[in-house]
Amino acid sequence: xxxxxxxxxxxxxxxxxxxxxxxxxxxxxxxxxxxxxxxxxxxxxxxxxxxxxxxxxxxxxxxxxxxxxxxxxxxxxxxxxxxxxxxxxxxxxxxxxxxxxxxxxxxxxxxxxxxxxxxxxxxxxxxxxxxxxxxxxxxxxxxxxxxxxxxxxxxxxxxxxxx
Amino acid sequence: xxxxxxxxxxxxxxxxxxxxxxxxxxxxxxxxxxxxxxxxxxxxxxxxxxxxxxxxxxxxxxxxxxxxxxxxxxxxxxxxxxxxxxxxxxxxxxxxxxxxxxxxxxxxxxxxxxxxxxxxxxxxxxxxxxxxxxxxxxxxxxxxxxxxxxxxxxxxxxxxxxx
Numbered sequence: 001x002x003x004x005x006x007x008x009x010x011x012x013x014x015x016x017x018x019x020x021x022x023x024x025x026x027x028x029x030x031x032x033x034x035x036x037x038x039x040x041x042x043x044x045x046x047x048x049x050x051x052x053x054x055x056x057x058x059x060x061x062x063x064x065x066x067x068x069x070x071x072x073x074x075x076x077x078x079x080x081x082x083x084x085x086x087x088x089x090x091x092x093x094x095x096x097x098x099x100x101x102x103x104x105x106x107x108x109x110x111x112x113x114x115x116x117x118x119x120x121x122x123x124x125x126x127x128x129x130x131x132x133x134x135x136x137x138x139x140x141x142x143x144x145x146x147x148x149x150x151x152x153x154x155x156x157x158x159x160x161x162x163x
Numbered sequence: 164x165x166x167x168x169x170x171x172x173x174x175x176x177x178x179x180x181x182x183x184x185x186x187x188x189x190x191x192x193x194x195x196x197x198x199x200x201x202x203x204x205x206x207x208x209x210x211x212x213x214x215x216x217x218x219x220x221x222x223x224x225x226x227x228x229x230x231x232x233x234x235x236x237x238x239x240x241x242x243x244x245x246x247x248x249x250x251x252x253x254x255x256x257x258x259x260x261x262x263x264x265x266x267x268x269x270x271x272x273x274x275x276x277x278x279x280x281x282x283x284x285x286x287x288x289x290x291x292x293x294x295x296x297x298x299x300x301x302x303x304x305x306x307x308x309x310x311x312x313x314x315x316x317x318x319x320x321x322x323x324x325x326x
Contacts, residue, residue, distance in 0.1 A: 026221070032290035033290070036223060038221075038222055045219060057201055057203045057204060058184070059202075072195075072196060084249060086247060088251070114249060127198060143204060
């Protein structure tokens, strides 16, 4: 069984797959008469196809733990998908680039408090993987006509180890 | 000084001002081979004007406490603005309808764990008011050309009391 070790989630490491949604290091300016700070435009929101529009939704799922085994990937050919936890618990983001017409080697990223991700349109990723506790996520993705969900069952399960 | 008491945030009470972003009571279906649930399309995302596009940003501000006094309102004539906490702490949402060309009487709503709001385009609201602890919010609002921020200083400060 293929085994990988979870990596810390950083903007540079995640760049081939999408954007890290986090305040640290982002362009920012004061708002609200100086009482708060805006960290601006942290994700590339993509939505295409007939009657495309951005949706705001919530995903809720039971917490998982490491080591974590997965076999199912999905991707969304018509839009990006942002995952931002509504808690301070971490989560696991597993992704893959396309290679020879199917998902290539997996990489898995472990978030820290204050981080979300925006997964680029048509990028393979594992399903929601909350870690460590309560598990609601704010989701920004694409609504509209057409089939925006493609599934892929890997030939064998992969296991993600704690760093 | 005008004084109001914070109300619990409910979909029905908040309807004149926007939408409550919460899983409870929303249309939902299983995703991820039954391992999670999607609570779908919880907000009316509005963005209009030249080069309009949805932005994903983070707001960070220091926690406040009740009673809370405010005098500054703002509204966004070109788009809605969603506020979803990235923690389980509550926050205060103060809003007003337009009356005779200026903000009418204020109403103030206290959130509970798992709730965010989407404030409708052009609806008067107070500035970010985290309560009780760490205070990062995921914001979905409108980018593009033109001035999307209008401020209004109330003639006198209002005080919001705990329920």
